[in-house]
Amino acid sequence: MKVFILYAHPEPKSYNCKLKNKAFTTLTRQGHEVKVSDLYAMEWKTVADKEDFTELESKDFLKYQVEQKKRKLTEDILEEQKKVEWADLIIVQFPFWWFGVPAIIKGWMDRVLTSGWAYSWPNIYDKGPFTKKKVLISTTTGGPDALYTDKNLNGDIIQILFPVLHSFYFCGFQILQPNLIFSPAHSEVDRKRDLKSWAARLKKISEEKPLPFSRQDEYCELTSLKKTDMDILMRKK
């Protein structure tokens, strides 16, 4: 497989970096090809604005998504798109900040997943362009797992991840079960154990089945989905 690791953490000695490195070495040893975007090291431009285009269709009124379709994109965006096109699997590795991805990852999504390339109505979800590719979200939290259930104050982490998972599914990607590591800051023993089980999982990653998200033909306007993707995430099948 061709694996693209999209990684962000401001500290190269962080546990997130170790998880990224473990993925790199494990997958490489299994014979997979691996490319990495280390967004902090790349000083990735995070803010979506008119500087993202080498030419503007409309100079006096920026319609960002309309300009994206024209594909007069800067080189940094095109380079990331080439990695996405190349990859069979994208691993997104980041610390869980404010119940979501750090700004630098969101800026990658805002700028790289362009209209007309990553999606174009009605080519979304299971009709999206990337249905042959998979995405695996891998993240670490500050709080303990006990706080992240639907019966505790934070809410279920898988519900909280819904917008991120569904953003990638919007472009067609098959979504693998996320790799969730709770509160690794507190125990070296747990950190080692979780690094090991991450490597063990990655050794068999090609065999994994994606989450059974809904397809376009399961609904039509004004009728209902039998079960929602949120239900599926919450395993209330």
Place this chain on the structure above:
Amino acid sequence: MKVFILYAHPEPKSYNCKLKNKAFTTLTRQGHEVKVSDLYAMEWKTVADKEDFTELESKDFLKYQVEQKKRKLTEDILEEQKKVEWADLIIVQFPFWWFGVPAIIKGWMDRVLTSGWAYSWPNIYDKGPFTKKKVLISTTTGGPDALYTDKNLNGDIIQILFPVLHSFYFCGFQILQPNLIFSPAHSEVDRKRDLKSWAARLKKISEEKPLPFSRQDEYCELTSLKKTDMDILMRKK
């Protein structure tokens, strides 16, 4: 009331800018004091990194949240924190990109809502520092409202907004019902109607009651909340 409008859009002629301006004039005319942070105009630094600190406790291993607690923060962060401390109500106005806030808003949250100031265990949620303040999320989508229900492929927008709403609630803020404008790009008539009803709502904003989110004393470890905040958002009370 003192109102702080946190606003982001790359185009000053955008509908989001009109919504921001409408909020500013309406609230000012009602006698409220209003401050605005226009993140694009301010060229807001979006990425959280070691440059956010004027002094580092630990120079060779950045623990971002640990450094935040030391409060050796750069001036741009301190300025935003002063606005939060000053305000009774924060309105967050942005376009809905990839099922969430644009990177520049996420970068405001990552950098400004610092550990030890916006939260510190167990002073979170209804025990957080900002329980006397309110937050109102105001956003515009690309897709139509029909797509944003729990029975359609996007999922319910209020479920999708959960991580953003709950991030602010984590710091204690009371959360008002979000202002959601679906697909404004497609009709000038709808845009005018929605601007008008936004102004009408803001005229009575001081009277609004927050969403009845769960309190810390409604749960204790290993027991369950009777209803979850996601349930409350979904009005399955």
